[in-house]
Amino acid sequence: MNRKMDLMVLPVIIGVFMILMFSIGAPKRQSDLENMPSLPRPIAKETILITSAGQSTDTYIVKDIANKLMIHNYFMPQATTFDLDEINTIVFVIGYSRMSEKLYALDYDAELERLENLLEKGLQQKMSLITVYIGGDYRYDEDSYALLELIGSKSDYIIATADESSNQALHIISKAHSIPLTIVQRLTDITEPFASAFR
Amino acid sequence: MTLRYQEIKYVVWAIGLLILTYLIPVTTDFVWIEIVAKIREAINSGDSGPLIMSSAIYSIVYTVQNVVTFLAVFCLTLSFNRYKKISFLINSGVTLISFALINHTINTWQLIPWESFSSIVSAITVLLLIKNSFHLNNNFYRTVVIATMVFFAFQWLNMMPLFSNGQFGITDIPVSIKITSQYLQSDAVLNFVGLAFFIPLFLSALITSTLFVSFDKNIAIAHENHAKEIALETIRATALEQRVYLEINSIAHDLKTPLVTIRGLNSLLMLSPDQEKTMVYSEKIDSAVEKMSDMISAFLYETSKQRMSVSDLVDYMRAQIPIDDDYLRVTTEIETDLPEIYINKIRVSRAMINIVENAIRVPSLYPIKEVDINAKRETGYVCIEIIDNGTGISSEKLKEIWNMGYSDYNSTGLGLFFVKKIIEENGGTVTIQSVVGTGTTVQMRFPTFER
Numbered sequence: 238m239n240r241k242m243d244l245m246v247l248p249v250i251i252g253v254f255m256i257l258m259f260s261i262g263a264p265k266r267q268s269d270l271e272n273m274p275s276l277p278r279p280i281a282k283e284t285i286l287i288t289s290a291g292q293s294t295d296t297y298i299v300k301d302i303a304n305k306l307m308i309h310n311y312f313m314p315q316a317t318t319f320d321l322d323e324i325n326t327i328v329f330v331i332g333y334s335r336m337s338e339k340l341y342a343l344d345y346d347a348e349l350e351r352l353e354n355l356l357e358k359g360l361q362q363k364m365s366l367i368t369v370y371i372g373g374d375y376r377y378d379e380d381s382y383a384l385l386e387l388i389g390s391k392s393d394y395i396i397a398t399a400d401e402s403s404n405q406a407l408h409i410i411s412k413a414h415s416i417p418l419t420i421v422q423r424l425t426d427i428t429e430p431f432a433s434a435f436r
Numbered sequence: 437m438t439l440r441y442q443e444i445k446y447v448v449w450a451i452g453l454l455i456l457t458y459l460i461p462v463t464t465d466f467v468w469i470e471i472v473a474k475i476r477e478a479i480n481s482g483d484s485g486p487l488i489m490s491s492a493i494y495s496i497v498y499t500v501q502n503v504v505t506f507l508a509v510f511c512l513t514l515s516f517n518r519y520k521k522i523s524f525l526i527n528s529g530v531t532l533i534s535f536a537l538i539n540h541t542i543n544t545w546q547l548i549p550w551e552s553f554s555s556i557v558s559a560i561t562v563l564l565l566i567k568n569s570f571h572l573n574n575n576f577y578r579t580v581v582i583a584t585m586v587f588f589a590f591q592w593l594n595m596m597p598l599f600s601n602g603q604f605g606i607t608d609i610p611v612s613i614k615i616t617s618q619y620l621q622s623d624a625v626l627n628f629v630g631l632a633f634f635i636p637l638f639l640s641a642l643i644t645s646t647l648f649v650s651f652d653k654n655i656a657i658a659h660e661n662h663a664k665e666i667a668l669e670t671i672r673a674t675a676l677e678q679r680v681y682l683e684i685n686s687i688a689h690d691l692k693t694p695l696v697t698i699r700g701l702n703s704l705l706m707l708s709p710d711q712e713k714t715m716v717y718s719e720k721i722d723s724a725v726e727k728m729s730d731m732i733s734a735f736l737y738e739t740s741k742q743r744m745s746v747s748d749l750v751d752y753m754r755a756q757i758p759i760d761d762d763y764l765r766v767t768t769e770i771e772t773d774l775p776e777i778y779i780n781k782i783r784v785s786r787a788m789i790n791i792v793e794n795a796i797r798v799p800s801l802y803p804i805k806e807v808d809i810n811a812k813r814e815t816g817y818v819c820i821e822i823i824d825n826g827t828g829i830s831s832e833k834l835k836e837i838w839n840m841g842y843s844d845y846n847s848t849g850l851g852l853f854f855v856k857k858i859i860e861e862n863g864g865t866v867t868i869q870s871v872v873g874t875g876t877t878v879q880m881r882f883p884t885f886e887r
Binding site: 301336423 | 465468469472475476479480482546548549560561600606608609611612614615616618619621642
């Protein structure tokens, strides 16, 4: 009986630790895509509107960075075209969150429509559009990619954190639409390129 | 009938848990809002404390949801297993598939992200840990304990940035927590907290399951021992009944002696015309009847004691034992002027007969079997020894001879258990010494009448 127990416990321990080992895996691969560390000159003006594209909590991080940089901003994750008065730049923080869809009773199509309207009005009013994507491969799914393509392709500047799959897509978008792209290795490094867009 | 009750019980449990499984996502919106609020608070304050809190809240909700789902499926397979025994492998497969399907429907229906990898790994781990007790009736509560520990342990891996490259923590909330942790440069804190929960919980689950298995083993042994004990008791009781029956036969045989006397004298009475002789015979008949009456009283009433000399006791006892064997020599040596003792003559003599019969019955390595009955004075006591030159008793058997029902050489007496009981009832003690190959000495000590 004891021997049976030993035989059973051992595979459990080995199995669990093998899973953990595979999960730890290799460190993140550094992107080999060309990217600029920051913009050589500002492309956008304050006041900025920080809004979410996908309603992830990543938007709060960008708002916090903007506040620390003392950039005059309005933080409206669900901003509509009516919120664009006095706004010179729209910062879209991309990252689709299913949980937010549930919590705020939102619909993906409605979110797309809201963003399209914002883009349209922003372009009409010649506002600067900045795309920030800090979700990396974590948030890189079909829905987030669609948002990246929609907004990124019409942006003036894209800032993202380094990650394999999402960076490839960003590079394609950047190249196809000649949009400056900055990819940072660590999330905390985003401050510099973000500031360079304004100062 | 019990089996039917168990089946129904598990089906009812399964239905209840399934309802709960679908109710939890509907009623926990406020928890998710709280988690998002904590993440926002962590970003605004730059403090990783709220982030750890949000991880803990998420872990608890996740654990409750998964444990309830797992148990619902587990109950269904248990009830089915009681209806028809199926292998653990098939049971596990059905459990895992059903578990995944239910979680998938909740994920689709209620938009609750499901950490499929960690959930499946947790479920497999739980199944492996309960494998040995799967077919037991009481394994439901054990599964609750182990499943709670395992799911809670693995949930913390979802929160650890260390496992970001694997399949752990890929849904919305864990991702938000990990991105925020990266921003707050709190990866090390989150990794530490995750491991601090995972390692002890996982080890606890392993140890608990091992303890459950040991407990089952001990219970099985205890049941087995109990069954053996009952069987042994039954055998002893049967043997005892047989011995008592034989003893009664023996006593009845003893009672025949005065009856023969009565019959003989009575026949003489019928023939004798002499009135004087008739009186003598009548007195003898009366004496015999009284003797028989005393014997019966002594046999019936344990407390019926009398003052008597040791030589009378030994003579009475010897008269009951037929000794007509050329290879047997029984000698008696009684010290002169021994003090009287106060005993139940019939019962004590029966006890002594039992010991002497044992001494006679036991085989001997010598050509002549010798049994010595000695009586001597000790301070305040009279010691009666019965010594034989038999093969002796081993030290292992000596420990058991006083047990009720112990028997050797197919003895038909009351056994040493009753010998001891009778002697102790009469204020005495009995001891036995034996050397294998040399012989055995039984010593009975009775307090003197004065004492």
